[in-house]
Structure formats: structure tokens, C-alpha cells
Amino acid sequence: MSCLVKTNYSHQLSSTAMAMCSSFCPQIPNQLRARPICPFPTKPLFTLSVKAFSSETSSASSKDGLSARIGFLGLGIMGSPMAQNLIKAGCDVTVWNRTKIKCDPLISLGAKYKSSPQEVAASCDVTFAMLANPESALEVACGEHGAASGMSSGKGYVDVSTVDGATSKLIGGRINATGASFLEAPVSGSKKPAVDGQLIFLTAGDKSLYELVAPLLDIMGKSRFYLGDVGNGAAMKLVVNMIMGSMMASFSEGLLLSEKVGLDPSVLVEVVSQGAISSPMYSTKGPSMIQSMYPTAFPLKHQQKDLRLALGLAESVSQPTPIAAAANELYKVAKSHGLSDQDFSAVIEALKAKLQNPPK
Numbered sequence: 001m002s003c004l005v006k007t008n009y010s011h012q013l014s015s016t017a018m019a020m021c022s023s024f025c026p027q028i029p030n031q032l033r034a035r036p037i038c039p040f041p042t043k044p045l046f047t048l049s050v051k052a053f054s055s056e057t058s059s060a061s062s063k064d065g066l067s068a069r070i071g072f073l074g075l076g077i078m079g080s081p082m083a084q085n086l087i088k089a090g091c092d093v094t095v096w097n098r099t100k101i102k103c104d105p106l107i108s109l110g111a112k113y114k115s116s117p118q119e120v121a122a123s124c125d126v127t128f129a130m131l132a133n134p135e136s137a138l139e140v141a142c143g144e145h146g147a148a149s150g151m152s153s154g155k156g157y158v159d160v161s162t163v164d165g166a167t168s169k170l171i172g173g174r175i176n177a178t179g180a181s182f183l184e185a186p187v188s189g190s191k192k193p194a195v196d197g198q199l200i201f202l203t204a205g206d207k208s209l210y211e212l213v214a215p216l217l218d219i220m221g222k223s224r225f226y227l228g229d230v231g232n233g234a235a236m237k238l239v240v241n242m243i244m245g246s247m248m249a250s251f252s253e254g255l256l257l258s259e260k261v262g263l264d265p266s267v268l269v270e271v272v273s274q275g276a277i278s279s280p281m282y283s284t285k286g287p288s289m290i291q292s293m294y295p296t297a298f299p300l301k302h303q304q305k306d307l308r309l310a311l312g313l314a315e316s317v318s319q320p321t322p323i324a325a326a327a328n329e330l331y332k333v334a335k336s337h338g339l340s341d342q343d344f345s346a347v348i349e350a351l352k353a354k355l356q357n358p359p360k
């Protein structure tokens with residue numbers, strides 16, 4: 001396993017100096033290329049070839065990745081800002097989204113558009129996908145006019161959606177069958193880190209593709225982990241989100257209990273924020289939860305999906321996860337109250353809701 005972390009050294013360099021470093025000094029450590037920028041005209045400098053993936057060329061991978069033609073499929077809460085950061089960094093980006101109108105702001109920023117994942121993959125060297133769930137990730141990669149139909153040897157597919165390992169392996173197998181390379185790279189971090197280029201990538205799969213796209217991951221994120229075989233990135237992401245879902249459910253209980261016993265829940269948030277269980281999640285979401293407001297950063301339906309997938313992962317190795325199982329039930333109740341598209345912090349509403357058929 002390896003991890004690289006973005007630092008702020010770039011603030012000491014002008015953007016031109018950074019661009020020159022990224023383009024001409026591949027020996028400069030990744031940490032010093034914290035914000036790779038490709039300000040030159042976006043025409044591809046070359047067509048990505050099998051050679052570009054070979055380990056001998058990995059030392060020049062930042063140049064290759066930055067000059068690649070990049071496809072981006074799925075422009076929701078996360079995909080949009082991620083693609084936007086690539087465009088703003090000067091990369092050559094082609095977008096597609098099921099609902100076409102979401103492509104328009106990116107097209108205005110300079111992105112190209114293709115009308116199917118197949119066409120995006122066919123016209124790009126590396127294609128990223130950020131989709132809702134296993135079903136949509138499979139559909140976009142392997143369905144009719146899916147990305148796999150546009151893939152061939154020398155290209156790469158990077159799935160950054162949160163899915164289970166089995167789905168990821170299926171997609172990877174289908175991509176590899178075309179001769180192309182596959183990397184799973186789900187992200188930790190939500191809407192704001194996506195906007196700020198501060199995501200954490202949990203990657204697994206083709207190591208050469210990982211090295212090739214590393215400069216692109218560094219534009220969108222603050223750190224990246226390479227975890228080995230396909231499935232490990234998905235598993236790491238599900239474990240992290242299993243913990244997060246349980247934390248949020250427990251926090252919700254605490255907020256409501258504090259209020260019921262006459263305490264000020266805002267003071268609880270403050271107390272929690274100063275102690276050993278402090279978490280940015282509590283201090284950022286707490287104040288709006290107290291006001292019963294749930295502006296969506298991470299949709300509740302996705303959190304429930306991740307708990308469901310994490311429970312499947314636990315089942316596959318007979319690991320007891322009673323806390324996560326209970327939390328999952330709470331998110332299911334919240335969904336049944338129509339809260340799927342609210343932020344996952346709306347799970348607190350499931351604890352407030354009156355039972356529809358209260359026991360006599």
C-alpha cells in the first residue's frame with residue numbers, strides 16, 4: 001500500500017513555474033507538484049499508447065497524464081466539480097451525463113461533449129466515471145453504447161463511483177477484455193472537498209494506469225492511496241462509509257436526547273468538538289441539523305446504499321457488524337419518509353418521525 005499527500009508547497013511557486021515543473025521535471029516528488037497545472041493549449045501532445053502505460057515510462061507519467069485527452073462520465077454533486085477542476089487546470093476534457101443539461105456549465109468552461117459513454121471513451125485516452133451506484137456504474141461502463149464499447153488497447157478507465165468489489169471486478173474485467181486498463185478509485189470527501197480539490201482517492205487495479213493518472217488525481221484530490229488488487233479500493237471506501245453512517249446515526253441520537261433532557265444541543269456540538277470524539281462532520285453538520293435543515297452534500301440514499309454494500313462485505317467474511325446493521329435500518333426508515341435526496345444528516349428525522357401505526 002502506498003499513500004501520497006498533497007502539500008501546500010505550490011503556494012510558493014508561480015503557476016508558470018509549477019506548470020514547468022510538472023511538464024519538464026518528472027523527478028520532482030509528487031508532494032512538490034501539489035497543484036499540477038497544464039496551462040498550455042489543450043490539444044493533445046500525443047495519443048496515449050500501450051508504451052505510455054509501461055513501467056519504464058512511469059517516471060514521465062505526470063507529463064503523459066496531464067496531456068491525455070480526458071473523458072468524464074457522470075456530472076452529479078461530485079462529478080461536476082471534479083471535472084470542473086480538471087478543466088480549470090487546463091486539461092482537455094470531454095463530458096457526458098445522462099441528463100444532458102448538467103453538461104452545459106462544463107461546456108461553457110471549455111469542455112467538449114459527446115452523446116454517449118462509448119463516444120467519450122473512443123475519443124479519449126483516459127475516461128473517469130462518477131456514477132450513483134453499482135447499477136448505474138455497470139450500465140454506463142458495460143451497457144449498450146457504454147464506455148467499454150469505445151475502449152481499446154492503450155486507453156484507461158478510472159471508476160471513481162462508490163460500488164462493491166464484485167461490481168468493480170465485473171467492470172474491470174469488461175474493460176480489460178477490450179485491451180484497455182482499469183483502475184477503481186472511489187473517493188473519501190464530499191461536495192466541498194470535491195470543489196476544493198481536496199478529495200482522498202482510494203485506488204486499486206492497474207498500477208501503471210495509477211501512475212499515469214496520478215497528476216490528475218492530484219488536481220482533484222489532496223491524497224491518494226494505492227491498495228493493490230481491484231476490490232480493495234471499493235472495500236476500503238465501504239468500511240470508511242460504514243463507520244461514517246454509524247457515527248451520524250449515533251450523533252443524531254445524542255442531539256435529540258440532549259434536547260429532550262433539557263440541554264442545549266448547540267452546546268453539545270461545542271462540547272463534542274473540543275473532546276476526543278471531535279469530528280469535522282459533527283461541527284459542520286450539527287448546527288444545521290439542530291435547525292432541521294439538510295442541504296445536500298452527500299445524499300442520504302447513497303449513504304444507505306453504502307451501508308447496504310458494507311453489510312454485504314461483512315457478510316462475505318462472517319464479520320459481525322451489529323452497529324452498522326442498526327444504522328442501516330435507520331437510513332431505510334429515513335428513505336421511507338421521502339428523505340432520499342436530502343443530506344444523509346437527515347437521518348435524524350427517522351428518530352423524530354411519529355410511527356404511522358403506533359402500537360396500542
Ligand SMILES: NC(=O)C1=CN([C@@H]2O[C@H](COP(=O)(O)OP(=O)(O)OC[C@H]3O[C@@H](n4cnc5c(N)ncnc54)[C@H](OP(=O)(O)O)[C@@H]3O)[C@@H](O)[C@H]2O)C=CC1
Nearest residue numbers: 074075076077078098099131132136162190191297298302
Ligand atoms: N456526494 C458525496 O458526498 C459523495 C458521493 N460519493 C459517491 O459518488 C457517486 C456519485 O455521488 P453524487 O455525485 O453525490 O451523486 P448524484 O446523485 O449527485 O449523481 C449521480 C450521477 O449518476 C448518474 N446516474 C444515476 N443513474 C444513472 C443511470 N441509470 N445511468 C446513467 N447515469 C446515471 C446521474 O445522472 P443524472 O444527472 O442524469 O441523474 C449523476 O450524474 C456515488 O457512488 C456516491 O456514493 C463519494 C463520495 C462523496
Ligand SMILES: O=CCCC(=O)O
Nearest residue numbers: 162188189190241298
Ligand atoms: O461517500 C461519501 C463520503 C462523504 C465524506 O467523506 O464526507
